[in-house]
Amino acid sequence: MKNVIKRSIQLLNLVSNNKTISTNEIKDSISDYRDLSDQAFRRSFERDKSLLRSFGYLLEYENDKWGFDQGYSLGGSYVFNKIKKESKIDIDEFIANYLIVKRSLNLEIEELVNPEILSKILLATNDKKRLGFTYLSKYRKVKPQGIRFHDGSWYLAAFEGQILKTFKIEYISDLKVGNKENLFNTTDEPFNFSWEDSKAFLNICISLPKSLYIANKSVFSHKLIKHEQNDEIHIRTSDTYGLVKFLLICDGSFELLSIDKPDLIKEILDE
Amino acid sequence: MNKRLNIKFIQSFLKTIKNKPLWLIDNLLLELEISEKELFYILTIVSDIYTTSGETFIDYEINEDKKEINFNLSENVSEFLSINDGELFNIFFLLSTDANLLSLQEENKSIKDFSNILANYFSLESTDYDEPLRLPFNDQLNVIEYIKLGSTNSIFYKIKPITLKTNSDGIILEAFDVDENSIKSFLVERIVNITDDSEYLESSKIKTNTIKVEFDLLDENFLNKLGSRIYECVEGKLYMEFYSYENALDYAIKNLLFLEVAAPSDLLNDINKRKNNLMEML
Secondary structure, three states: OHHHHHHHHHHHHHHOOOOOEOHHHHHHHOHHHHOOOHHHHHHHHHHHHHHHHHOOOEEEEEOOOOOOOOEEEEEOOHHHHHHHHOOOOOHHHHHHHHHHHHHHOOOEEOOOOOHHHHHHHHHHHHHOOOEEEEEOOEEEEEEEEEEEEEOOEEEEEEEEOOEEEEEEHHHEEEEEEOOOOOOOOOOOOOOOOHHHHOOOOEEEEEEOOHHHHHHHHHHOOOEEEEEOOOOEEEEEEOOHHHHHHHHHHOOOOOEEEEEOOHHHHHHHHHO | OOOOOOHHHHHHHHHHHHOOOEEEHHHHHHHHOOOHHHHHHHHHHHOOOEOOOOOEOEEEEEEOOOOEEEEEEOOHHHHHOOOOHHHHHHHHHHHHHEHHHHHHHHHOHHHHHHHHHHHOOOOEEEOOOOOOEOOOOOOOOEEEEEEOOOOOOEEEEEEEEEEEEEEOOEEEEEEEEOOOOEEEEEEHHHEEEEEOHHHOOHHHOOOOOOEEEEEEEOOHHHHHHOOOOOOEEEOOEEEEEEOOHHHHHHHHHHOOOOEEEEEOHHHHHHHHHHHHHHHHHO
């Protein structure tokens, strides 16, 4: 363990401050690697890289055929590096405030969003670069706008063509950032989901214990119109399928008081 | 050793000592929340590292009479210090949503400025927390009222929170279950109450058994959504194991457009009964 931590520090130290370093230089600079055979070095280096990756430090190989500095550099700290370059910001004060905030948290927080994907989205959004990724088996090229948190899930808001869409981050894979900067402008529009603009709403009123509503509300996209003291809830939704799931999960614990389009639910149950 | 000594902790350690090289050892231990043994373990690691120019990364001197430690840091340490995007994102998200951190910003102008700096880099919307998110856990014992997936009944757990994480189900609280002496994961949105000991009933817990389920696969694209989940798929049949009946029921309902339960029959009947009940209500 001691050697692993030591090697991690040495690796980060080698690539810190935007340095790019070749594989041979890495092998020569770290004593634990130096005497290993090429194969053993590869294995050990890959393990260390993956450990660092799990902490959000991304050792990435730059393979730009036009570039001079091929080799490994440190990704994953895009925001901090940008802030460091800002002449108006005192970086020591920034770090001191960061430590105060960290200390004020009751719990350690880990990976709200996959750090590798997050870092690439931040880079692309701030530098206005295009993102390419596989989303549920289909390849997409988008202009990222930001991140949205909704019902316990994280979404990337991005323009695909002229349409602003939201992509569930969990389903994004093989994410790549384009090379060119300043390809587009970012929007001030809210990152709406398509269902929020829908006019095909269903209104339903049920009586249900508040705790059950809280525990299961993320099952479907909806707007809570009213929550009465006597556990009566009025909901508006166009996510009929999600509503069916919600009602099936809460079976035996709710009473249906009114619904304006029962046929929409019946259609799903009949399928 | 209790403290998780990893590269993130080493970064925190370096950030702490960088602007204040001279420390009373006791104060430093308090600040880092580690034991003396852990401090010396860290020191043996970091003092054994040399920069590319051959100087020591960190040197230190201990004054045993005064119980002080004085650090001498190489210039490389400043370059080495970094905060990764994931950490800053977590903090920015909580600064915008967590009730404690929102009040900290009101009290402390420099924290407000810190939050404003981050706002320039994070384009983030959250609809879940129009009201500040309250995570009133502390690192001591808490009793939580929790509704498990697939269940409509509350269960009380006596827990010691460890960390918050995220996965495809949402934000997860990882905590130590005091009675079962094991670490468990709780979906934050399903914690419906944090209560005191008086309402706590250990007997409310029911021992669960794992269950194997056979599904008819209605949409083959569904397999792409399974990610790292363990399953077996043979000729249109999908076989999965769940840690409890309730968990299997929840999964079957949430994916009813893609999967149909073929076995066990109890589960199939339960789902059909629920569908019939709903149909009758409409």
